[in-house]
Amino acid sequence: MQARVKFICSLATVLGLALAVYVARPDRSPANDQEKPPEAVAEEILHRPTAMPDRILLTWNDDVATTQAVTWRTDTSVKKGYAQIALAEDGPMFTTKSKDVSSTKQLLDSDLGQAHYHTAHFTDLTPKTLYVYRVGDGVNWSSWTHFRTPSTEAEPFTFIYFGDAQNNLKAHWWRVFREAYADAPRAQFMLHAGDLINRGSRDAEWGDWVRAGGWVNAMIPSVAIPGNHEYSKYDPNGNEYPDGQRQLSTHWPVLFEFPTNGPDSLSESAYWFDFQGTRFICLNSNEQIDVQTPWLEGVLKDNPNKWTVVTHHHPIYPSSRAQNPEIRDGWQPLYDKYGVDIVLQGHDHSYGRTGLMGYEQNLPTGVTVQSEKAGTLYVVSVSGPKQYGRNDFPFVRRAEDTQLYQIITVDGDELRYDARTATGALYDAFTLRKRDGEVNELIERVPDTPEYRRPEIKKKP
Numbered sequence: 082m083q084a085r086v087k088f089i090c091s092l093a094t095v096l097g098l099a100l101a102v103y104v105a106r107p108d109r110s111p112a113n114d115q116e117k118p119p120e121a122v123a124e125e126i127l128h129r130p131t132a133m134p135d136r137i138l139l140t141w142n143d144d145v146a147t148t149q150a151v152t153w154r155t156d157t158s159v160k161k162g163y164a165q166i167a168l169a170e171d172g173p174m175f176t177t178k179s180k181d182v183s184s185t186k187q188l189l190d191s192d193l194g195q196a197h198y199h200t201a202h203f204t205d206l207t208p209k210t211l212y213v214y215r216v217g218d219g220v221n222w223s224s225w226t227h228f229r230t231p232s233t234e235a236e237p238f239t240f241i242y243f244g245d246a247q248n249n250l251k252a253h254w255w256r257v258f259r260e261a262y263a264d265a266p267r268a269q270f271m272l273h274a275g276d277l278i279n280r281g282s283r284d285a286e287w288g289d290w291v292r293a294g295g296w297v298n299a300m301i302p303s304v305a306i307p308g309n310h311e312y313s314k315y316d317p318n319g320n321e322y323p324d325g326q327r328q329l330s331t332h333w334p335v336l337f338e339f340p341t342n343g344p345d346s347l348s349e350s351a352y353w354f355d356f357q358g359t360r361f362i363c364l365n366s367n368e369q370i371d372v373q374t375p376w377l378e379g380v381l382k383d384n385p386n387k388w389t390v391v392t393h394h395h396p397i398y399p400s401s402r403a404q405n406p407e408i409r410d411g412w413q414p415l416y417d418k419y420g421v422d423i424v425l426q427g428h429d430h431s432y433g434r435t436g437l438m439g440y441e442q443n444l445p446t447g448v449t450v451q452s453e454k455a456g457t458l459y460v461v462s463v464s465g466p467k468q469y470g471r472n473d474f475p476f477v478r479r480a481e482d483t484q485l486y487q488i489i490t491v492d493g494d495e496l497r498y499d500a501r502t503a504t505g506a507l508y509d510a511f512t513l514r515k516r517d518g519e520v521n522e523l524i525e526r527v528p529d530t531p532e533y534r535r536p537e538i539k540k541k542p
Contacts, residue, residue, distance in 0.1 A: 128288040137299040146208040150338035162199035191284035198335035235358025237492035244427040244462030245276035250289040253466035261486040274427040275308025275394030281330030308394040364393035381419035396426040400433030401469035417455030430469040432480035456520035
């Protein structure tokens with residue numbers, strides 16, 4: 082009898098506890114879910130710096146074969162940053178041979194608060210060598226990451242070229258970046274032709290741009306030129322600049338460490354560098370065109386390299402928007418005079434690629450000029466989701482509503498160009514081949530697929 086009573090009491094206790102748990106549980110009904118929708122993580126939390134290094138970027142500001150620059154971000158509690166570097170080895174013992182490198186820091190006051198940006202310079206490096214490095218404060222360190230120095234000689238290499246990323250980066254651009262890396266994991270650098278973000282004063286947008294590449298940005302150097310969206314009328318606190326003029330984002334000089342061999346008034350936004358037999362000239366098409374023009378001629382004239390690649394944001398031959406006569410009249414004659422091979426551009430949010438073009442003053446839209454003395458190829462591309470309709474210029478290949486990236490390989494007397502869509506599909510391709518005393522031979526390799534164009538809208542009679 083006593084055993085039965087104990088059993089009944091125990092059962093009652095268990096049932097009572099179960100009922101209490103049931104009554105106290107949160108209401109998971111659909112109606113309650115509708116009353117309490119999920120909340121977005123605040124930008125201040127999502128992009129908050131800590132003592133742990135983030136936004137790590139490799140760039141160059143000197144000879145690419147013997148130096149390397151790295152920048153990174155921390156919170157303001159980190160007063161001194163360091164880098165460590167060693168020759169990469171097959172095992173972990175390289176850590177016993179690493180060398181400490183000091184860094185400089187800059188305070189950035191953004192719309193999301195303050196942060197320290199650190200810069201370290203690795204110098205006296207050996208060309209064609211694999212190094213391993215990390216950055217931190219002596220306690221909080223990044224992972225060890227590799228980079229390889231290029232050759233001082235003209236050797237084959239590959240780089241990735243992106244047009245405007247700009248909008249909805251996490252939703253729509255990250256996949257393009259990752260597809261490009263999957264296609265060219267051994268690319269020696271990535272070139273961004275402006276409008277990396279939409280609002281230059283927004284820290285969250287810069288954070289999303291850097292996070293797209295993650296550790297890839299810490300392993301493969303970035304080359305970039307500013308577009309119009311890297312400029313803003315307002316400071317990070319939302320106040321209009323006193324002179325009313327748009328100014329380059331305050332993020333630019335702390336995120337990037339580019340060469341200072343351009344005009345003094347355009348430090349790190351107009352510059353050049355030589356890479357394995359190719360001269361790359363990076364121009365700022367947003368301002369001071371007249372200042373850059375004589376500087377550009379000097380850089381083109383004193384150029385011992387076989388290949389010359391120029392990049393600027395606003396296109397010589399627009400694929401969607403208005404003409405840019407100041408840039409075209411100032412710079413294109415120099416491209417012809419000194420034999421620039423290819424110009425990589427953005428801004429127009431559609432794809433357009435010319436044949437070999439020469440300059441003619443007052444050239445109307447829709448007219449091309451072939452020249453035996455000049456022949457530069459021009460590309461306008463877009464990698465982000467913001468898309469415009471096409472104009473009537475007779476490009477060899479064009480696209481609307483299509484995100485693309487370009488893989489370009491320079492190998493001896495040939496430059497090979499492949500444009501691929503966000504899914505990796507080949508969309509456009511050609512080869513430029515050097516010929517002694519003549520303009521380049523253009524070998525078309527356009528795939529046998531229709532152009533991606535918006536449906537024609539029939540006008541009412």
